Amino acid sequence: MHNRFENKGIKIIAVGSSSSIRQVITSVFKEFGYKNVTGVSSIKSALEIIETDSVDWVFTPLKDNDEGNVLQLLQVLNQYPQLRHTKVSAYADDKKHPLAPKCFEFGLFSFHCTALTIAEVKAELQKLLKELTDQNGDFSQISARYLRRYLDEIDNPEETIAFEKAFQEVYPGDTHSLLSLAENQFRMSDDDEAKNTIYQLNLVDPDCSETKNILQHYTGSDTLSSADQEIVAEKLGFNRCLIIDSNLKSADVVRKLVEDMGFNQVTVFDNPIKALPWLRKQKQPDLIISEWQLPILPGPVFLYKIRNRVKCKVPLIIINEEIEARETPMVQELGASQIVAKPIDPAQFQKAVVWTIRESITPRDPGIVKYKLRQALSQGDHHQVRLLKKTLLNNPRMTDSDRAIVEAEIAYENGCYIHSKKHAMEAIHHGGPAPEAMELLGRSLMKLREFDAALRCLQNCSFVSPLNVDHLCNIAECHLENGDNESFEAALNRARSIDDNERVAETEAKGAIQNGHTKAARKLLERLQSFKDVLAYTNNRAVTLIRCGNYTEGINLYKRALDSLPEGKKELDALVRYNLGLAYARHNDLEIALKELKKGENCKNPARRKKIRSLKNRIITSIEKGVPLVLKSTTENSEEQEKIRLQEYSQLEKDLNRQRPISRADYCLHKIYTTSLGHEVSEGLIQKIPSFNFRGKIKKDFRGLEQVPA
Known part of the structure; x- marks a missing residue:
């Protein structure tokens, strides 16, 4: 994680009620090398600067003499994702100031008790900058340390336990948090939970001397008994494990x-080809640990087969010494829970295992929960979707971009592709994980038949995840729609070389129908369990062709679809004939339409049968009475809509070029820590939201003022 406060050119605002206080603060910052420090007299003045300039750090009193307070400032910053990078440090002369806890809940970076002398401010800033270096710029970790000191000062173990449990959901296995949690659990006489926490500490940091000190102080022994360890291991769900690694020494x-x-049940394979049949036949393990670079079958393909062929959904850890940062999204996208580097560090490995098992039982990590949400959506499990959505939206680790992606996924699976597109673009705008948002945007654009734009998005994703079969099939389909058969075949061959599965056969069938290879299409369709996507594709393309004036080509596509259906598929035959009859009817070829509809009217599906007969009766009435048949029209996008679409993509390109990635750490403890402490003091202050008109950074040039988005 990058520590941007190492950049001495960042913009800092020092708030002080008097010029002497401002002088002390600004002089100390400048002594540490910061060049761009502005002193102001009030929080209101700081907000006026933030309205039109990019500010990185505000150093301010908890309350100023102008009735301003830090809660107001933090509330404003939380309303605008573009201001998420702005950090707020507060100072006061009371180390137990009752407003401090609520400020941490709203995202306060650090809290300092100082008399505002040069020596004290210098000492506080030096301590904070050291924390920034030690934690590599992780603002949440630093905020947590300042909050712990405050809670220790007011001696509130119950509040500390609540905070550390919430912090563990975001930073599972964090040593400082577990130490604080264990000690306060012992203080509250919750010995069983404290031993559980100590056991996790021993796994993630076996050399931590403070663990032994806490145990010795509260139990009289510096180690857990073997009985205690067995109980805790069982409680955590440690039972069956599968390991795949061709390096037997590493596997051992x-x-x-x-x-x-x-x-207690560990199975090891040196070859993924041996592991796949074992997974099909045996009871699924509690955990899979696999090397990324495997013989015969590449790691991505093996992982894809585990998830999509074997349908094995257990937690999985990848181990490798050469996996690159750019490959991480692909590994996570394919369903891996964690990546552990080789050579294996025992403490880091055990921390990863504890986290992975805990996430499988009660998922909290946004990536894991989003993966489970996609599974539930694809399976039509609406109850699970509702539960997972609630978990995600209430998750303190969720960023604004994560929430937008969740909304986009749900909109997509419900056929609301315009909304899916909108939310995916919103996720990119908020600086979220570009590959994930781009993939979802690409799929949405395909459904909206914007294939050129979709292709650009999907090719971006394929660069990150070159072995993802679904990406390659979507790219192939975009080329097919654009009439580029050569690129279609190339993308399809790449997908087929990875895994010649049903998704590949489905894409190949679409191409065969479109290109008139009905015999080949029939053989491919016989391999499929469902024809839904193939027939939907055929219908959408035929409708578009007819709408664009290519009536004969659209009609012929329907006919090729009928010729491609395997024997005995009467219900699907009726579906295609209804769409074909509707196309004829729209073109006023009523007699031919009637003929097609009669061939499909005896289907078993009651809803389809009703639609066919309803259209047939309307056509008969139209013929008998000699009146035109009026059907609901389908319209193309207007010129104005096209202009709006071009503007959207122009804005998207700007967002991608200038986005500042937002991570969980940028939120400090906002959405992790919630408290009722200081409620009486803070309640009235929170309600007084100051006037704020965020306009982004304003840049002056020779023409005058030009507004630039922040």
Whole structure:
């Protein structure tokens, strides 16, 4: 994680009620090398600067003499994702100031008790900058340390336990948090939970001397008994584990580590081809640990087969020494929970295992929950979708872009493609994970038949995840729609070389129908369990062709679809004939339309049968009475709509070029820590929201003022 406060050119505002206080603060910052420090007299003045300039850090009193307070400032910053990078440090002369906890809940970066002398401010800033270096710029970790000191000062173990449990959901296995949690659990006489926390500490940081000190102080022994360890291991769900690694020495290291953690059934394979049939036949393990670079079958393909062929949904950890940062999205996208670097560090490995198992039981990590949400959506499990959506939207680790992606996924699966597109673009605008948002945007654009734009999005995703079969099939389909058969075949061959599965056969069938290879299409369709996507594709393309004036070509596409259907598929035949009859009817070829509808009217599906007969009767009435048949028209986009679309893509391109990635750490403790402490003091202050008109950074040039988005 990058520590941007190492950049001495960042914009800092020092708030002080008097010029002498402002002089002290600004002089100390400048002594540490910061060049761009502005002193103002009130929080209101700071907000006026933030309205039109990019500010990185505000150093301010908890309350000023102008009735301003830090809660107001933090409320404003939280309303605008573009201001998420602005950090607020507060100072006061009371180390137990009752307003401090609520400020941490709203995202306060740090809290300092100082008499505002040069020596004290310098000491506080020096301590904070050291924390920034030690934590590599992780603002949430630093805020947590300042909050712990405050809670220790007011001696509130119950509040500390609540905070540390919430913090563990975002930073599972964090040593400082677990130490604080264990000690306060012992203080509250919750010995069983404290031992559970100590066990996790021993796994993630076995050399931590403070763990032994806490145990010795509260139990009289510096180690857990073997009985205690077995109970906790069982409670965490450590039982069956599968390991795949061609390096037997490395596999043996992993095997010993998981056995030491309490796994009692460990199976090891040196070859993924041997592991796949074992997974099909045996009871699924609690955990899979696999090397990324495997013989015969590449890691991405093996992982794809585990998730999509074997339908194995258990948590999975990838181990490798050469996996690149750009490959991480692909690994996560394919369903891996964690990546552990080789050579294996026992403490980091055990921390990863504990986190992965915990996430499988009660998922909290946004990536894991989003993966489970996509599974539930594809399976039509509406109850699970509702639960997972609630979990995600209430999750303190969720960023604004994560929430937009969730809304886009749900909109897409419900056929609301305009909204899906809108939310995916919103996720990119908020600086979220570009590959994930771009992939979803690409799929949405395909449904909206904007294939050139979709292709650009999907090719971007394929660069990040070159072995993703679904991406390659979508790219192939875009080329097919654009009439580029050569590129269609190239993308399809790449997908087929990875895994010649049903998705590949489905895409190939679409191409065969479109290009008139009905015999080949029939053989491909016989391999499929469902024809839904193929027939939907055919209908959408035929409708578009007819709408664009290519009536004969659209009609012929329907006919090729009928010729491609395997024997005995009467219900699907009726569906295609209804669409074909409707196309004829729209073109006023009523007699031919009637003929097609009669061939499909005896289907078993009651809803389809009703639609066919209703259209047939309307056509008969129209013929008998000699009146035109009026059907609901389908219209093309207007010129104005096209102009709006071009503007959207122009804005999207700007967002991608200038986005500042937003991580969980940028939120400090906002959405992690919630408290009722200081409620009486803060309630009235929160309601007084100051006037704020965010306009972005204003840049002056020789023509005058030009507004530039922040």
